[in-house]
Amino acid sequence: MSKLVFITGASSGLGQALAWRYYQAGFTLALVARRVAELQAWVDAQGISADRCRIYSADVAVSDSIVAAGQACLVDQGVPDVVIANAGISIGMDSAVRGDLDVMTRTLAINLTGVAATFYPFVAAMAARGDGRLVGIGSVAGIRGLPGHGAYCASKAGVISYCESLRGELRPTGVKVVTICPGYIDTPLTQKNTYGMPFLMSPEAFSDKAFKTIEDGSSYQVIPWQMGVVAKLLRILPNSLFDKALSGRARKARSTE
Structure with a gap:
């Protein structure tokens, strides 16, 4: 019997690339999306067999x-x-605008609480079996706050900390918790960005690296590796230098822009 992978946000971007990579590796797919018709059309177009996908x-x-x-x-x-737990959104926010508080609420609901809710049905069953991988998709943007990205950065910082907490809780059970922090990946989520995106990576290249990281059971990985170096530098950069470096940087577009 083939192994089974459950993926949220599978109708586009990283989720879709991960679904195809796992299918190629022989896994059976459990794919989750709001846009079911769009996901079904992609599944049909790829020739994914019905007995290996739900x-x-x-x-x-x-x-x-x-x-x-x-x-x-x-x-x-x-x-x-x-x-x-891959599903996520990225929308700019301005804390001086009342409507953007609602943007933050929804971003946290999807990007952070949604990760915990995705894991919830499987934690006890995996622990009882003594094996499994729970994978949270964070972001390099979760390392430090970026101007105009308050909701997204906060949500991804939360994913990193949440997965770290869960990893410690599940360590005695044999279930591994893997945190993957993508840098800039060429998906619909990033294609609207108006600022430079260093080390931009294709979804296919990302999914190959992520697959290996997950199979290895690594606890934390930044992809691509170059952004891992950037992340380490961001962690140690003094606030005064960090703020100066980001001065004038283009902000993430808000929902009304």
Whole structure:
């Protein structure tokens, strides 16, 4: 019997690239998205066999919705070997604008609480089995706050810390928690950016690196490696130098821009 991977945000970008990489590796797919018709069209176009793929409709921003999708997967396909909490959004915000507080609420609901809600249905079952991978997709943007990116940076910093906490909790069970922090990947999420994106990587190249990281059970990995170096430098850069370096940097577009 082939292994099973459960992936959220599978209708485009990183989620789609990861789904294809895992399918090529022989895994059976449990794919989650709000845009089910779009995901089904992609599955059909790729020639993915129906006996190795099941699609679940869920809104990761609503905990009960994604929990229900996970529970349906347990009933229909069994306990996954890998769960990848990939669904995420990136929208700029301005704390002086009332409407952007709602943007932050939704960003945190999807990018942070959504990760915990994605993992929830599988934690006990994986622990009882004594094996599995829970994968949280963070971001280099979670290392330090970037102007205009308050909601996104806060959510991804939360993912990094949350996964670190969960890793310690599950260590005795044999379940591994993997945190992957992408740099700039060429997806619909980044294609609207108006600023420079160093070391831009294709989704296919990212998925190859991520697959190996997850299979190895590494606890934390920045992809590509060059952004890992940048991340380490950002951690140690004094605030005065960090603020000066980002002075005048273009901000992430807000929802109304």
